[in-house]
Amino acid sequence: MNAEVVVVGAGPIGLLLAGDLAQAGIRVTLVERRTEESPLSRAFAVHARTMEVLDMRGLAEEVLATGRTVPGLLAWDHVMIGMAELPGRFPYMLITPQYEIERLLLKRALEAGVHLLAGHAVTGLQQGADDVSVHVRTPDREESTLRALYVVGADGRRSVVREAAGIAFPGHAVTRSMMLADVRLTEEPKNVLSVNGVREGFVFIAPFGDGWYRVICYNHLNGDLPDEAPVDLEELKWLTGKAYGTDFGMHSPRWMSRFHSDERQAASYRAGRVFVAGDAAHVHVPAGGQGMNTGLQDAANLSWKLVAAVRGWARPGLLDTYDNERHPVGRAVLRTSGIYSRMALLRSPFLRTLRNRISGTAMRITPIRRAVALNMLSGISHRYAAPEGAHPWVGRRVPDFALDGAAGRLYEALRGGRFVLSTPLVPPSGWSDRVEHVIPADRGMRSMLIRPDGHLAWAGDGDLARPLADWCGPAS
Ligand SMILES: Cc1cc2nc3c(=O)[nH]c(=O)nc-3n(C[C@H](O)[C@H](O)[C@H](O)COP(=O)(O)OP(=O)(O)OC[C@H]3O[C@@H](n4cnc5c(N)ncnc54)[C@H](O)[C@@H]3O)c2cc1C
Structure with a gap:
């Protein structure tokens, strides 16, 4: 086995994913056909949830220093779509070139030990029962094969990985x-x-x-x-x-x-041991600045699940939840970015007047204004499905909160890439390799098990060993 996970494509999505895996101690090979930094800066808007994802990796301050924050978007000359009402530490959009994000993520990935094969192009793959063989063309144009337990295609809209895995990419121009x-x-x-x-x-x-x-x-x-x-x-x-x-x-x-x-979306984000993320999984018009943001959140959702699978403690069906959770988000992004662009491209004077009036009125209504900022742009309100009978917060983003004493904040505790158990109770022993225990500053808060991507796995007052065993495997 050359690597436990092969990630194809060192765009922003592949870099975040590979860095997460390497930080967790997984042997990762990142295959990139370019040898130079990408000259293209397509993305420039970084939304609040992505800032939180970067904060959970200790990168938010550095990213902020590369650009300028803006309070919102002025549409049709009079309609302000403001971000100031967003919850959390990042109530704005950051405008920064995509290559700045890529530089930071590349530095982090290399420091974490990612093995980067630059100048190597993936040409195909074959799945076996226990591994995947990835065919690579080297810079000398020789053919070589890498073997890994899992492969992630973060190789953009024309993804060779998606094609080789037989994942359809339906949609239209x-x-x-x-x-x-x-x-x-x-x-x-x-x-x-x-x-x-x-x-x-x-x-x-x-x-x-x-x-x-x-x-x-x-x-x-x-x-x-x-x-x-x-x-x-x-x-x-x-x-x-x-x-x-x-x-x-x-x-x-x-x-x-x-x-x-x-506008295209992969029919499934998983085929056996192969996954797709970022533009390899979904493409759409850039209206709303959603592509890179959505892709980075795909990566944050997938990385800890792959760690669990490679380490052998993943709960049954965990890897399938990547598609279950992220496919609906991608579908929603295709829909909303399509709405924005069609609104911008309206030709009929009557429809443009209607658009201007309706959106002007709608943005004065607080719940609608908040819904557009929260649901349709910032990524803050994405919520994953919870099992029946679960606490009503399960699957939601957990807001950052202060920890007891000098322990800092929840998002700082998540920087280890592990689950966080927030409870004033004494935690059961046997999970400290996978779970960080923190005590909330507000000791009245109920106990919570928070996933490495910052979403809630479990909340309650009872036995802590059960949710730990359920989510993080047996005690060691
Ligand atoms: C004009 C424009 C503006 C945009 N603005 C925004 C914005 O403001 N905010 C936002 O969130 N998104 C925006 N986007 C979308 C954003 O740029 C993409 O969603 C983002 O680049 C996707 O990242 P990725 O890592 O999935 O793919 P890519 O950035 O395409 O990276 C894929 C990588 O894979 C490599 N690769 C491809 N094939 C192979 C192979 N066979 N072998 C090895 N390596 C391979 C490529 O060289 C590349 O480095 C915009 C897009 C456009 C066009």
Whole structure:
């Protein structure tokens, strides 16, 4: 066996996953066909739940230092979708280039002991009863085979792993020829993150915080051009002028490109010993900035389950819960990002007026405003199904809370990648290799067993050994 787990693709998702596994002591090989850092910075919006996931790995402060936080998104020139009401330590969106996230995750993964095979491309795989053989083309164009207990395809939308595992990727093309540019502006937009859809098309503007702005737009009048067609700065300025009444003095683009979007989701996120995560599992329009965020949360959901399976203490069916829990989240993201983009692309003046009025009124209604921020953007409210009879909080994200004395916060306790048992009671012995015991500052809180991804496994007042044995295997 070359590795216990082979992760294919060193994008943000593969890096987070491989780092988690290596930190837990798993032998991980990360196969990446690139030899250089990716020149593309597609993602730039990091949402609150992702910040929490990074906080649980001790990376939130470093990530925050790479970008700029914005309080929300101004849509259609008058509708504010604010994040300030979000619960938790990160009530905003962080705007930072995707390569900053990748740099931090790569550093963490290498420090944790991930074996990185750069310049190696996976060409296929075969599943056996007890292992998977992964076929790899080396930089010298020789064929080689890696063997592992499990394989995760984090190899993007054209995933070879997904294809080789026979996982279907149904869906359809949505938008053609979106234009993207990183530019300078002489005049700062009045609200820092904004989108507007008008008769001619739509324009979205986001600040990186270092003087550069990301502009994404679509021109209805120019038809659907191939991705290779050059982007004209004058066209961007013209469209921005139509959407905002000014082009903000746009100049000096450092990167201009076109892209298209599909809406597709893997029929299943698991086939035997093979899993898919991130863009290999779901792709959609970038409206709402959901792709990388959703993928990082896929990785956080899967990593501890693989650790449990490799170590031999996974409860029956645990690996299947990855698909059960994350597939519905991916489906919801496809739906909501599709709604945003279709709203931005409306051509009929009547429908645009209706959109502006309805969304303006809806965002003044507190429960709707909170639902959009919580459910549709930040990822904060994703809740996994709980077994019948479980405590009503089971499956929910556990909010960060203070621990007794100088022990810090729950999310700091989760940095060990283990379950956390929060209880003022004396815990039963035999699980300390898999479970961190903490005492909450509020000693009136009921006992809770918190999964390594920060969701609630169990809450109650009774016997602690039962939930520990149920979730974390027999006492050692
Ligand atoms: C314009 C645009 C804006 C976006 N904005 C946002 C945003 O603001 N927020 C957000 O959350 N998301 C956003 N996204 C989506 C986000 O960029 C993706 O969801 C994210 O990059 C997915 O990460 P990944 O690791 O799954 O895949 P990728 O980033 O595609 O990484 C896959 C890796 O696998 C490697 N690889 C592929 N095939 C093989 C092989 N056979 N062998 C070895 N290695 C292989 C590739 O070289 C690559 O390094 C945006 C997307 C676009 C297009």
